[in-house]
Amino acid sequence: MYSNNYTLFFVFVVTVVLGTMLSFTKDSVKDLQDQNLKADVQKTILRSLNFDEGLLVSNESIEQTFKNYIDAKCVNIDGEIVNCNIEEVDIEKNEEVLPIYIRMNDDKVQGIALPVAGKGLWSTIFGYIALNPDTDSVLGIQFYKHGETPGLGGEVEKQWFTDNFVNHPVKQQSGEIQYIPKRIRDNSGKIVSIKVVKGGVDYSESNNASIHQVDGISGATVTADGVTDFLLEDLLRYEKTLDKIRDYGTI
């Protein structure tokens, strides 16, 4: 039988040794982890803007592509450009400074990526939604960070879910089905965002809103409702900026 003092001493020593080992490990790989994290965010932005996967194979190629094609700046809620350190803007909390990432080619806007974030079931979900220059139709959407249940809410990051946003089936007169992107504005130009629908989108003719709806995830209603809420909320913050780009082709 060991004495209480010995037991306490032993536990203390083990804790100190293990704690030192952990902090040493974390410290020595922190820089690498930060680089990976940064590249992952940039990759998410580039993916949402529909860049070719071939350009996104390594951290270096991602950084290069990002530098060459992306015009990153901040705007305020009135659609005016403001100064900011874009990497340090807290997407979830900061409401005055809004980051915006524009894909440029020959001085013309090819696509606009906006950060979106909000609560799911267990965690905050972070992602980017990209719009075409008409600031209406969706170019792509990607989620990169969340703590939702794998297989349920975690499916938001999967391709089948994100593909929903760019594949709206339209029946042609010939009977063939053509896919067009979902739209965030209604016919009068008002931003109505995109709703994640429990069970699945009703594609019958009586449902006029189906172009603003995507299929939900079975077993993840709370996550899906969260996505619906924060997409609308975040898109509305960019309303003036998006109107400007639509009307003038630039901010």
Added chain:
Amino acid sequence: MELFNSESKKIISDPINVNNPISLQVLGICSALAVTIRLDQAIIMTLAVVFVLCSSNVILSLIRNYIPTRVRIVIMLSVIASLVSVVDELLKAYLYDMSKQLSVFVGLIITNCIIMGRAEAFALKHGPSKAFLDGLGNSMGYGLIIIVVSFFRELFGAGTITLPDGGAGYVLWRIPDSWYAAGYENIGLLVLSPGAFIILGLVIWIQREFAGVEEDA
């Protein structure tokens, strides 16, 4: 003591075959179902478990005579949890894409019954070299099963065979388009958890048959 006498060989080969932690003891099933969607995930998971189990067995065996019995579970858990955290951090630094795919299941190695079970049942009662062999045998036994399961799940579920590389995985082979054109189809069920149960059940059946194990009626 000679490292590879017959007793040592038995320590290492038993858990791979006649006393396999997954197929005979049915431990560690949670992660075995979760990380067997793709071969490369299973291989990396195997390496992580080999590292954690071997190190935890050796460390606990080295300090086994000093651990107060009353707090031994806490000590075992701290050592295992620390080792798992180290693996998790290293994956995030060097194999970022893989760590994203494995997500919580690396962290969940902590709760893998095989690791705690071997610490309690073996490492605390034997010397470090035997404990190492026991760790190696059990983690390889675990790895063997999940690699076999993931091979079949990926091949018939997704139609590819993927090996781990620095990024999102290197596709070694994929079913040619001409097969699909000829009417071949992937079995979507295998990608889902029920598919893992079915494959795992088949593997357990074959493995027990092979090892000559019979359940008491």
